[in-house]
Amino acid sequence: MYHFIVNPKSSSGKGIRFWWAVKSELDHKNITYNAYFTRYVGHASEIAEQICNKTLEIKNIVVLGGDGTLNEVINGIPDFNDVLLGYIPSGSSNDLARSLGILKDPLKSLERILKPTNFKYLDLGIINFIDTDQAPRKFCCSSGIGYDANVCMEVQQSPLKKKLNRFGAGKFIYLAIAIKQLIGIKHLDGTVMVDGMKKDTYKNILLVSNMIHKYEGGGLLMAPNADPSDGKLSICLVHGLSRGKIALLLPTILFGKHIYFKGVEAFHCSEIEIKASQTSAVHTDGEVPAVCSHIKVSCIPGQIRMIL
Ligand SMILES: Nc1ncnc2c1ncn2[C@@H]1O[C@H](COP(=O)(O)OP(=O)(O)OP(=O)(O)O)[C@@H](O)[C@H]1O
Structure with a gap:
């Protein structure tokens, strides 16, 4: 099960446009997921915390947003041992994606998340x-x-x-x-x-x-x-x-x-x-x-x- 945390407003609406593309691919591939949309500053932290507190198993959390949304998600995760994080950049600066070479095309970055070949433990x-x-x-x-x-x-x-x-x-x-x-x-x-x-x-x-x-x-x-x-x-x-x-x-x-x-x-x-x-x-x-x-x-x- 994938948990998508989406900032629809990231980069003035790029977030929601990317989400429609990602959603249609997920539906096409019959992949089970939950999608959560952020509505205000700090909401992504609350969502991440709720997801983490719901079950004890490993959580696949995928962030679709900019660096600010990713930061909020990181701040909501109580224990990183239980989380595998994926990232689809849709922000205006996207500095983390640039540093890690995460692809700008949402469907290409989704593909990597669904078929992971490489993980990294980041500081x-x-x-x-x-x-x-x-x-x-x-x-x-x-x-x-x-x-x-x-x-x-x-x-x-x-x-x-x-x-x-x-x-x-x-x-x-x-x-x-x-x-x-x-x-x-x-x-x-x-x-x-x-x-x-x-x-x-x-x-x-x-x-x-x-x-x-x-x-x-x-x-x-x-x-x-x-x-x-x-x-x-x-x-x-x-x-x-x-x-x-x-x-x-x-x-x-x-x-x-x-x-x-x-x-x-x-x-x-x-x-x-x-x-x-x-x-x-x-x-x-x-x-x-x-x-x-x-x-x-x-x-x-x-x-x-x-x-x-
Ligand atoms: N629905 C929303 N409406 C307004 N602000 C939101 C909403 N959801 C989240 N936010 C806030 O928007 C901030 C910036 O969002 P985000 O980082 O995703 O996009 P960005 O600013 O376009 O990109 P970047 O941070 O890469 O420049 C987040 O830190 C969050 O607090």
């Missing part, structure tokens, strides 16, 4: 928002504090994303807002601890990205050396750059070449703690659950069993 990220009451959140692709999270927050609030999604150009909104935010850029000062040891105290931190996979923000190669099964976070810490240098740096992220800039530190670790003296947006898989100044991020190796 899971957990973030604690230490100076807020917000509960910890899991993430499967990326999290970050600073500039990238501020961009995510504005993208989330922008009505333009929906309009651009209709033309298949939703991810360009990230680029447009990233350029716009250069003008009033907000830096952070703070101390960074890595695997329990103080790394340094920094002035003018632009961002700290804590990556499980290589991509974020709709195709930015933020962590070109990330391996989603190595049990480590791939960190990109950018600090001490003038606005002009940041403007030069941004396009190089598309090709993962930013890591060679002075002021960019790229390294791997199991845990990172950032204590800043100002608050900032914090994102998990492109959604912004908190605005705070003190976070602790850890990597749990090989938690998510995913069909590729």
Whole structure:
């Protein structure tokens, strides 16, 4: 039995269009399934939790949606040992699918799920928002504090994303807002601890990205050396750059070449703690659950069993 969790609104309606194609293939093949449609923010977590709590056997959960829906599902699963996860990307950024080479064509990705040949145990990220009451959140692709999270927050609030999604150009909104935010850029000062040891105290931190996979923000190669099964976070810490240098740096992220800039530190670790003296947006898989100044991020190796 397959449990499909579908965000019909992902990428301004691509989700429902993909679902009709998938449904007709499932019916044609006489495959038994349950389909659940998300209706509001947080609903995918509730659905995933209900599916997991219903039976003790292994659950085949297939997510049809974007990175945000996948993030919600991950946050609803109480025990990953009981779950086999499939993913049909229908979002506007699809960074996880891009990193894993999951096919964009819904029928081709469905075929792989129905006849699996390859599984992968993927690392899971957990973030604690230490100076807020917000509960910890899991993430499967990326999290970050600073500039990238501020961009995510504005993208989330922008009505333009929906309009651009209709033309298949939703991810360009990230680029447009990233350029716009250069003008009033907000830096952070703070101390960074890595695997329990103080790394340094920094002035003018632009961002700290804590990556499980290589991509974020709709195709930015933020962590070109990330391996989603190595049990480590791939960190990109950018600090001490003038606005002009940041403007030069941004396009190089598309090709993962930013890591060679002075002021960019790229390294791997199991845990990172950032204590800043100002608050900032914090994102998990492109959604912004908190605005705070003190976070602790850890990597749990090989938690998510995913069909590729
Ligand atoms: N029926 C719904 N109406 C409005 N929002 C929804 C609905 N169902 C889910 N959501 C919310 O929409 C958010 C974004 O959805 P999703 O990630 O699937 O699509 P996307 O934003 O187009 O893609 P991406 O995250 O890859 O950019 C989810 O995090 C979820 O909270």
